Amino acid sequence: MQHRDLHDGRSDGLKPLVSLDLSQVNSFSDLLSAMSDTAFSGRSAGEAARIMTNMFSDSSCGVVMTISGAMTVAKQGKIVCDLIDRGCVQAIIATGALIAHGLTESIGLSHYRSDPNQSDEELFEKGYNRIYDTLEMEANLNDISVMVATVLAEETPDGGTWCSSSFCKAIGKRLSEQNLGTGILRSAYEKNVPVFIPAFTDSELGLDFSTWAIMASLKAQGHANHKDANLAQALENVPAFNPFLDLFEYARRVTSFDNLGIFTIGGGVPRNWAQQVGPFIDVTNDRCGTAFTPPRFRYGVRLCPEPVHWGGLSGCTYSEGVSWGKFFSPADGGQFAEVYSDATVILPLLVKAVFERMDAAAKS
Numbered sequence: 626m627q628h629r630d631l632h633d634g635r636s637d638g639l640k641p642l643v644s645l646d647l648s649q650v651n652s653f654s655d656l657l658s659a660m661s662d663t664a665f666s667g668r669s670a671g672e673a674a675r676i677m678t679n680m681f682s683d684s685s686c687g688v689v690m691t692i693s694g695a696m697t698v699a700k701q702g703k704i705v706c707d708l709i710d711r712g713c714v715q716a717i718i719a720t721g722a723l724i725a726h727g728l729t730e731s732i733g734l735s736h737y738r739s740d741p742n743q744s745d746e747e748l749f750e751k752g753y754n755r756i757y758d759t760l761e762m763e764a765n766l767n768d769i770s771v772m773v774a775t776v777l778a779e780e781t782p783d784g785g786t787w788c789s790s791s792f793c794k795a796i797g798k799r800l801s802e803q804n805l806g807t808g809i810l811r812s813a814y815e816k817n818v819p820v821f822i823p824a825f826t827d828s829e830l831g832l833d834f835s836t837w838a839i840m841a842s843l844k845a846q847g848h849a850n851h852k853d854a855n856l857a858q859a860l861e862n863v864p865a866f867n868p869f870l871d872l873f874e875y876a877r878r879v880t881s882f883d884n885l886g887i888f889t890i891g892g893g894v895p896r897n898w899a900q901q902v903g904p905f906i907d908v909t910n911d912r913c914g915t916a917f918t919p920p921r922f923r924y925g926v927r928l929c930p931e932p933v934h935w936g937g938l939s940g941c942t943y944s945e946g947v948s949w950g951k952f953f954s955p956a957d958g959g960q961f962a963e964v965y966s967d968a969t970v971i972l973p974l975l976v977k978a979v980f981e982r983m984d985a986a987a988k989s
Contacts (some may be wrong), residue, residue: 653978654985666966670975673926673962677979680886680924680960681713682986687882688924690714691899693891693939695756697727698736699969702809704976709812711980714888716878717813717820718895721828724793724809724820726756729765731800731808732772736761766829772799773833774840788870789822792834819878821871823898838864876902879920886924890968892931892939900951907950922952925961928968928975 634641643662650656654674661671680686690708708714729736737760739748748755752763776799782791797814813820825831842862843851879885879902889896906919931940943961946952953959964971 652981653974654981657975657978666964669962669964670966670971673928673964674975674978674982676924676960676962677888677926677975678982680888680926681979681983683884683886683924685883686886686924687715687879687884688713688886688888689716689718689879689899691887691889691891691895692717692719692723693893693895694720694968695723695726695759696890696968697723697730697809698756698759698761700736701969701972702727702730703807704972705809706807706812707980708976709809709816709818711983712816715818715882716875717809717818718875718899719809719820719822720893720895721789721822721825721830724822725766725769725829726761727809728769728772728796728800729761731806731811732768732803733805734762734765734768769829770833770836772796773830774837775799777834777837786865786867786870787834788867788874789825790819790871790874792825792830793820793822819874821875821898823868823871824894825866825868834864834866838862872905875899876905880906880918882920884924885920885922887922887926889925889927889929890972891929892927892937892941897938900946900949903951904949919950921950922946923959925952925959927961927963928966928971929963930965930967932965
């Protein structure tokens with residue numbers, strides 16, 4: 626049997642782990658720093674705090690935040706507002722449902738805990754829409770639809786055609802004027818941060834937009850009783866909405882920064898739409914003979930419990946994204962951290978720690 630030369634690790638430059646000593650922890654920043662010397666998701670969280678601090682502190686970096694899941698129903702929306710208000714993010718890409726549920730708080734309404742003793746059939750009859758352990762009132766969504774209809778009737782987008790970012794900006798302006806509560810769209814409007822909703826029709830906001838157009842169509846057709854109309858007639862008035870306005874505006878914005886960072890909660894359409902800007906420019910150069918500089922993300926932090934082996938984009942790693950031309954590799958300066966955790970658990974701890982570090986740096 627061949628004799629092995631057993632090493633102790635230090636001689637090979639390995640970094641030893643350190644037992645987490647809570648007696649030495651006096652802040653969230655301390656806790657995340659200590660966790661970075663442990664293992665598994667704790668170490669990933671510590672690395673995420675370090676990279677987020679670097680990313681938010683890089684004045685040459687434009688940070689794109691992508692959000693999916695029920696984060697506003699889960700009462701995480703104020704954290705997103707804080708990130709916008711502090712100038713940490715320069716664009717938001719989200720699901721329409723997340724933005725719609727966030728509007729509930731922005732107009733002074735509430736979400737509630739679900740009563741496990743009530744069946745889903747009972748909840749439906751009462752107009753309570755269940756999202757796991759939380760309820761969104763159908764009455765809330767009706768109130769939002771009234772505001773949406775008012776904005777669509779009173780505002781006109783540049784060029785006469787809406788897209789998700791122009792619509793979100795118009796809603797944010799109205800929320801700022803009403804001053805009923807905090808909200809992502811309000812903060813985004815006040816800080817001139819665009820909000821993009823790539824799958825716009827897959828949401829309450831898309832339905833609000835559609836029913837506003839249907840109502841206008843029925844009125845134009847002169848129906849004395851709308852019950853006399855048929856569905857084909859009602860669907861004749863297609864809203865003036867062009868998603869390519871969003872795609873081109875997003876590409877213009879991200880290519881204006883020297884460096885790019887991405888902060889992803891969950892995955893899905895918002896993550897893919899945000900990341901595809903690099904391949905978009907690559908294929909444009911290839912097919913159109915142009916020589917545009919393709920953007921690549923230099924920083925990335927992802928909070929998502931989805932494992933990679935299911936094959937969905939929500940679980941795909943940043944290293945996989947390097948193969949698509951979406952990210953710089955670590956060899957080229959890419960800095961990435963992926964925390965496999967429920968975002969409602971890790972997001973508050975992580976952002977609080979990063980804010981402490983940023984505040985301490987500003988004072989020094």
